Amino acid sequence: xxxxxxxxxxxxxxxxxxxxxxxxxxxxxxxxxxxxxxxxxxxxxxxxxxxxxxxxxxxxxxxxxxxxxxxxxxxxxxxxxxxxxxxxxxxxxxxxxxxxxxxxxxxxxxxxxxxxxxxxxxxxxxxxxxxxxxxxxxxxxxxxxxxxxxxxxxxxxxxxxxxxxxxxxxxxxxxxxxxxxxxxxxxxxxxxxxxxxxxxxxxxxxxxxxxxxxxxxxxxxxxxxxxxxxxxxxxxxxxxxxxxxxxxxxxxxxxxxxxxxxxxxxxxxxxxxxxxxxxxxxxxxxxxxxxxxxxxxxxxxxxxxxxxxxxxxxxxxxxxxxxxxxxxxxxxxxxxxxxxxxxxxxxxxxxxxxxxxxxxxxxxxxxxxxxxxxxxxxxxxxxxxxxxxxxxxxxxxxxxxxxxxxxxxxxxxxxxxxxxxxxxxxxxxxxxxxxxxx
Amino acid sequence: xxxxxxxxxxxxxxxxxxxxxxxxxxxxxxxxxxxxxxxxxxxxxxxxxxxxxxxxxxxxxxxxxxxxxxxxxxxxxxxxxxxxxxxxxxxxxxxxxxxxxxxxxxxxxxxxxxxxxxxxxxxxxxxxxxxxxxxxxxxxxxxxxxxxxxxxxxxxxxxxxxxxxxxxxxxxxxxxxxxxxxxxxxxxxxxxxxxxxxxxxxxxxxxxxxxxxxxxxxxxxxxxxxxxxxxxxxxxxxxxxxxxxxxxxxxxxxxxxxxxxxxxxxxxxxxxxxxxxxxxxxxxxxxxxxxxxxxxxxxxxxxxxxxxxxxxxxxxxxxxxxxxxxxxxxxxxxxxxxxxxxxxxxxxxxxxxxxxxxxxxxxxxxxxxxxxxxxxxxxxxxxxxxxxxxxxxxxxxxxxxx
Numbered sequence: 030x031x032x033x034x035x036x037x038x039x040x041x042x043x044x045x046x047x048x049x050x051x052x053x054x055x056x057x058x059x060x061x062x063x064x065x066x067x068x069x070x071x072x073x074x075x076x077x078x079x080x081x082x083x084x085x086x087x088x089x090x091x092x093x094x095x096x097x098x099x100x101x102x103x104x105x106x107x108x109x110x111x112x113x114x115x116x117x118x119x120x121x122x123x124x125x126x127x128x129x130x131x132x133x134x135x136x137x138x139x140x141x142x143x144x145x146x147x148x149x150x151x152x153x154x155x156x157x158x159x160x161x162x163x164x165x166x167x168x169x170x171x172x173x174x175x176x177x178x179x180x181x182x183x184x185x186x187x188x189x190x191x192x193x194x195x196x197x198x199x200x201x202x203x204x205x206x207x208x209x210x211x212x213x214x215x216x217x218x219x220x221x222x223x224x225x226x227x228x229x230x231x232x233x234x235x236x237x238x239x240x241x242x243x244x245x246x247x248x249x250x251x252x253x254x255x256x257x258x259x260x261x262x263x264x265x266x267x268x269x270x271x272x273x274x275x276x277x278x279x280x281x282x283x284x285x286x287x288x289x290x291x292x293x294x295x296x297x298x299x300x301x302x303x304x305x306x307x308x309x310x311x312x313x314x315x316x317x318x319x320x321x322x323x324x325x326x327x328x329x330x331x332x333x334x335x336x337x338x339x340x341x342x343x344x345x346x347x348x349x350x351x352x353x354x355x356x357x358x359x360x361x362x363x364x365x366x367x368x369x370x371x372x373x374x375x376x377x378x379x380x381x382x383x384x385x386x387x388x389x390x391x392x393x394x395x396x397x398x399x400x401x402x403x404x405x406x407x408x409x410x411x412x413x414x415x416x417x418x419x420x421x422x423x424x425x426x427x428x429x430x431x432x433x434x435x436x437x438x439x440x441x442x443x444x445x446x447x448x449x450x451x452x453x454x455x456x457x458x459x460x461x462x463x464x465x466x467x
Numbered sequence: 468x469x470x471x472x473x474x475x476x477x478x479x480x481x482x483x484x485x486x487x488x489x490x491x492x493x494x495x496x497x498x499x500x501x502x503x504x505x506x507x508x509x510x511x512x513x514x515x516x517x518x519x520x521x522x523x524x525x526x527x528x529x530x531x532x533x534x535x536x537x538x539x540x541x542x543x544x545x546x547x548x549x550x551x552x553x554x555x556x557x558x559x560x561x562x563x564x565x566x567x568x569x570x571x572x573x574x575x576x577x578x579x580x581x582x583x584x585x586x587x588x589x590x591x592x593x594x595x596x597x598x599x600x601x602x603x604x605x606x607x608x609x610x611x612x613x614x615x616x617x618x619x620x621x622x623x624x625x626x627x628x629x630x631x632x633x634x635x636x637x638x639x640x641x642x643x644x645x646x647x648x649x650x651x652x653x654x655x656x657x658x659x660x661x662x663x664x665x666x667x668x669x670x671x672x673x674x675x676x677x678x679x680x681x682x683x684x685x686x687x688x689x690x691x692x693x694x695x696x697x698x699x700x701x702x703x704x705x706x707x708x709x710x711x712x713x714x715x716x717x718x719x720x721x722x723x724x725x726x727x728x729x730x731x732x733x734x735x736x737x738x739x740x741x742x743x744x745x746x747x748x749x750x751x752x753x754x755x756x757x758x759x760x761x762x763x764x765x766x767x768x769x770x771x772x773x774x775x776x777x778x779x780x781x782x783x784x785x786x787x788x789x790x791x792x793x794x795x796x797x798x799x800x801x802x803x804x805x806x807x808x809x810x811x812x813x814x815x816x817x818x819x820x821x822x823x824x825x826x827x828x829x830x831x832x833x834x835x836x837x838x839x840x841x842x843x844x845x846x847x848x849x850x851x852x853x854x855x856x857x858x859x860x861x862x863x864x865x866x867x868x869x
Binding site: 030032033035036039040043047055059060061062063064065066068069072073345346347348349350353 | 533536537678681684685688689691692696697698700701702704705706707708709710711712713715716717718
């Protein structure tokens with residue numbers, strides 16, 4: 030451990046010397062330097078935290094946060110923006126892994142609990158948070174003076190976003206602890222499936238809310254058909270991509286990790302450009318979710334070929350640098366100013382969410398007759414929150430430019446807290462049920 | 468869109484190319500050597516670049532800068548990793564002196580000739596001219612092993628010692644090339660500093676060396692405890708990125724600093740071979756990407772530059788011959804060395820390209836001439852070098868084709 034502390038000290042001292050010593054050096058942002066430093070520092074800090082029983086990813090996130098623009102100032106927000114493509118690549122990689130981790134045989138075995146948990150937690154958390162925000166709406170400055178309908182609509186937006194969770198954090202913890210077993214399968218399957226369901230649920234809720242907030246005349250439900258079509262297309266493309274990956278494993282012996290990363294990049298850019306093109310040229314709002322494509326591709330390789338194990342093993346070989354970079358970037362992108370502004374209501378939401386997830390998962394487990402060991406600890410695995418929630422919040426701001434930023438401030442504060450608490454809780458849960466293998 | 472297309476195209480070509488380049492084909496030795504070194508990817512770059520389809524335009528190239536920094540540092544690091552002093556001692560020590568003399572004489576002749584030619588034909592400021600001449604001298608002094616590998620793969624030799632000497636020189640003289648290139652940057656560290664200042668240059672030199680050493684120290688310390696292969700990958704990628712980033716921040720060469728980091732790692736890290744095994748597979752892909760990038764960024768205009776290319780090619784050949792002749796006469800080997808042995812050291816290959824890309828990174832406005840000279844001479848040298856090697860070895864012992 031001493032060696033890691035020395036390495037960390039060397040990296041920190043070098044960065045301090047380069048950035049703060051007043052040398053007349055190249056003033057341009059240097060994303061390569063930031064990425065290299067983050068990899069080394071986050072790894073060392075992650076290891077130190079693992080020594081005291083905390084998950085490594087908390088170390089990665091905290092490294093990104095503390096080395097960044099708010100504390101040690103080793104890099105600026107614009108340098109992090111320049112590295113945002115790394116985040117996209119990592120997300121695509123994690124989505125491939127998430128799909129690959131879903132085995133049909135396992136899902137079939139625990140299908141009933143999965144359905145119960147998804148429905149139970151969604152119902153309890155959504156209803157609970159909506160009612161909570163509605164009941165304290167007079168205390169929230171930007172909701173004061175609004176009509177009850179609008180308050181209820183905004184509360185529902187809070188409710189739906191708190192339902193979202195983070196499969197990426199779950200996968201990183203599973204990879205770190207090498208966990209295996211029914212608890213792991215359940216948490217992972219529910220988290221991944223929720224990623225798909227939350228997008229649909231969000232679309233429905235936000236459209237209903239728009240009627241109340243913007244007092245529209247009627248509700249146009251055609252978007253649901255479009256949404257289902259988008260998801261179907263994403264799954265189809267994912268299936269085809271998965272088959273192509275199988276072909277690559279079988280026939281072409283190329284650098285596998287490179288191919289997967291290149292494909293992830295291509296899928297993300299292709300989806301973005303297609304959406305932009307359809308919107309700008311044909312005025313059609315049609316967006317394919319790239320992460321769904323990657324997830325479906327991973328799922329296809331795992332379940333419709335003989336190379337599922339091979340695929341995951343190859344992905345696992347290169348996964349650590351990707352996880353470290355991704356979570357450290359997530360930490361670096363955290364906005365402390367927002368946390369300062371929205372921490373109180375954020376804290377209330379976090380506390381309420383924890384209690385509601387606990388209640389929801391406890392009863393879902395009881396009703397689906399999973400073993401007590403699992404249903405008493407399942408809630409610990411459902412706290413993590415990250416990418417999808419942030420994406421949905423961006424959409425909220427876009428649709429409601431007047432009140433959207435205020436909603437975003439409070440919820441980002443809550444998400445930041447969940448990003449730290451979630452992995453710790455999940456690792457603790459895995460240890461409690463005895464499914465870690467480190 | 469353009470960046471997406473360019474990245475995808477480059478990656479696909481690099482990945483497939485890393486498989487195809489080393490396939491056996493029934494071709495004349497020179498062409499085989501070109502395919503072996505992957506020089507054909509320069510043409511692909513030209514087609515994709517500003518002289519062709521403009522798919523990889525100037526903006527895309529600019530956006531690829533972080534990757535170029537990483538790629539150069541990775542190559543420098545890998546090159547340095549191969550210099551374990553204990554292994555170098557396995558061959559006679561004066562081999563190193565022969566390599567040094569050969570590289571130094573070639574460097575001097577080429578730098579001098581190129582300096583005079585540019586001065587006579589172009590109006591370029593003195594300092595700039597000096598940097599360009601030294602850089603060309605440095606790339607001229609290094610030799611690629613590809614032609615020797617092609618020849619020894621296709622022929623059997625009775626005199627293995629002479630071949631071993633050529634191999635040794637070609638594997639070692641890159642150190643001197645990097646050293647000479649460091650001198651070039653030392654004169655003008657950073658494109659904005661047009662005038663020479665000894666204090667600034669010394670400060671830059673010490674800083675650059677220290678950054679390479681520091682990066683290596685981090686890697687060595689990290690790898691002192693027990694670690695998994697996944698963790699080792701984090702150490703290697705993290706260190707190379709950090710090292711390349713530091714070089715870029717200090718207006719220094721990622722290639723040179725990566726080399727320093729690699730050499731220190733090779734000699735003080737217990738896991739040298741593991742590091743080599745982990746990263747060597749990616750070398751081909753990174754190298755191909757650099758070749759495509761140099762092709763794409765090439766801007767060729769017919770003019771005096773072709774004449775200077777001819778001068779460069781000629782003086783390099785003369786430098787190699789005189790350098791090797793002088794060195795083998797000062798340090799006599801126990802076996803006969805032909806007087807024109809230097810003709811066996813014409814292949815230019817990978818490090819040359821890396822140095823020129825690094826030059827382009829540091830001094831973008833000065834690089835067009837140098838890129839033209841290197842690309843043209845590289846093709847000629849790769850084409851003729853196997854024949855010249857055979858010629859040298861043939862004159863001495865009978866060579867039987869396999």
